[in-house]
Amino acid sequence: MASDRRLAPSEARLAGLGLKAAAEAVATGAVTSEALVAACLGRIAEADDGIGAFAALDPDQAMETARRADRWRQTGNGIGPLHGVPIGVKDIIDTAGMATENGSPIFKGRRASTDAAAVAALRSAGAIVIGKTVTTELALLTPSAVNNPAAPGHSPGGSSAGSAAAVAAHMVPAALGTQTAGSVLRPASYCGIHGFKPTFGLISRRGVLMQSHTLDTVGVLARSIDDVALLTDCLSAYDPDDPASYQRSQPRLAEISSATPPAEPILAFIKMPAWDDADPRMHDAMAELADVLGQSVEPVDAPILADIIEWQRLVQLAENAAYYGPLLDGHANLLSVGLRDRLTAGAAVPVRDYLAAVVARDEAYRTIARLFSRYSAILTPASPGPAPRLEEGITGSPIFNGLWTYLGMPAISLPLLEVDGLPLGVQLVGDRYDDGRLLRTARWLETRVNAIESGQA
């Protein structure tokens, strides 16, 4: 990983290609996979000492895989939609041939014998797993050491810290993350990129460290809606080995998200229960956004959300304690104090409260889902404010994300706001199983905001 060389402008351009653009460039022969992977490795070598996005990297293996991808393409054989394109994978997702350490010394040197289902899907699409990205401790709240490339000196958020940082720093065009509360959307918000958590069960969790079977969701981080849609399309498949996986036709998000909405979208602007405690700069930024969107936005009140936040909290706490309890029993000295306290608290959740929180979900979902007869999506910030400073020793709050995870609804963070030079994501939430409509609405919103900002609206 060591290199003193600065990237040449042509290499920087290559490393900065989006996922779709990179895949097209390799597919057409405009760029070799070898050059693309070399540029990304060069960018990592140049920048990762100061960012720390990667937990594991095998440059020789990646370059060898890239050259094999180029030879394969030259034979004229068919290629997958991500042929020869490097991807980062969060270090709680198993990769055969590369360690998966779950952000914890307990798993130091752990090598899974089998790829996670999502990683196998990446390889089937032709993608190259360039390295494992840093996660917070066991994908929970104790921070990693990752620096935020979009706001140096600030946290990249968590738990998909390295995935968000690597994408934001142009080390990879896209990366896999996971979300149990806000672990995809919040890092995307803080790092100024796109983070998408699809409908619960769209992407298989087989081979992913389980911390909550009711909540855990695989998601993606990238730098455009096109890229988010392309990557999710490659990952979504029914998997009978994940009980959350569901049978349905492939959603073809890339196609649906590119279409023009059949009617002008209206967004339900929900000020969440934690609104008043959030950063006032976020209040101003959201008010300004709502203002320029005018009649496309309507304020909506949903009193049930406070209960939902509590239900999500209880479910995650109790299931964390169940899944990580054996680690507390056997390796307490290798866990952070914060995590130990959390697991102890989780084990003390009364089983009646836990079950009530699980059982409440379907009805709560139906209550919220009624909004989608009028609204194309729910509009709310992706985090209570911009990234906290690193010295605060926190990854920020997932309070604006966890409830949508609990409800199993797809959510995306769009890098549309900025406060004091720090990125802040706008969150759009869609209906379950309607990920395509959500991405289509997200594109409409981005186009609208960009047009307004460039004075064309």
Add this chain to the structure above:
Amino acid sequence: MASDRRLAPSEARLAGLGLKAAAEAVATGAVTSEALVAACLGRIAEADDGIGAFAALDPDQAMETARRADRWRQTGNGIGPLHGVPIGVKDIIDTAGMATENGSPIFKGRRASTDAAAVAALRSAGAIVIGKTVTTELALLTPSAVNNPAAPGHSPGGSSAGSAAAVAAHMVPAALGTQTAGSVLRPASYCGIHGFKPTFGLISRRGVLMQSHTLDTVGVLARSIDDVALLTDCLSAYDPDDPASYQRSQPRLAEISSATPPAEPILAFIKMPAWDDADPRMHDAMAELADVLGQSVEPVDAPILADIIEWQRLVQLAENAAYYGPLLDGHANLLSVGLRDRLTAGAAVPVRDYLAAVVARDEAYRTIARLFSRYSAILTPASPGPAPRLEEGITGSPIFNGLWTYLGMPAISLPLLEVDGLPLGVQLVGDRYDDGRLLRTARWLETRVNAIESGQA
């Protein structure tokens, strides 16, 4: 319900018709629905004072529905597979137009506005809900007052006490029950009839009192495998409103269960963990059965079963407490002492233990399912012995049933044994989603045993 008249022999014959025979008699016009329902009502009037199987009955409504069924048939319109045939429905299953009191004074006079999905399916098949059958308190362990028609002075078991007694006493050809531990199989065993709990999720639980979403299963009670298969076929349908329901082709159990097994079945004879504590008369009866079956039976050991019994116990206890907790909070004085203690104990189950028990299920199932590569079914008694005497104040133990409920595997009780003049069921357990093979194997076993008993083998 009051009637001093004894049933005429022709009426007794009608009341004693099996479900399939009754449906065929009505369909061909050999018997009117009016005569059939009148015979069953007559039998109820004659016998139910001493048995107490019914919690609610509306003879006028049933007769009116029967006459309408006869008029409908006479028009030449198509009819459903249970046209004009009376069925009993356990009193925790909602029926529009007839009270559903859940075996508890808390629900005295409660009338559901909508039929349960299983009841709607009965009506679609043309069946007539003749009445609601007595359940133990909230379908748990506190006994009802039902007497056992096959063993007067003994418990009919529980919780589907009235359903089993009504079928055994020829008051109805078949009835619906439910099982969370052993509430279909055990009453069938004690009452000398057939009780079938299909694969978890085959029959929708919408509109059924929930006591455990992980375990609750709707089942059927009847007097032959033909009848069990016919009724289950009418009830099995995918229901998106029950999360346990699964999408699959209709199993056509009546057809599959009538076929000759493609190979001579071999049964895995499992002596359960509670074997040594069970009634020695059961030991003798099962040994004799295994002896006459010779090489068709092989003893199999499954050490994991002790763990499974404990997991089932924990899951049921905790989920009971979650679902019935509000009753304990608001109506403790209307609950039996036993149930109060049980709900208090359930609320104290550590959430880690509960979740570990839920999570263990898939792997435990896979361990047991391996048996089905060699064996057609698992053979074990349906209860630890025959029915306890009423004055013992218990409904007997579900210890031989609950583990199969937890594993989601189909199980049937066959009235093949007798000790000291009391019925004792043989339990066959099949693989998930392979209810047809289980019923086919059950028929093979019945035929084999009957042939041996009549000296033809």
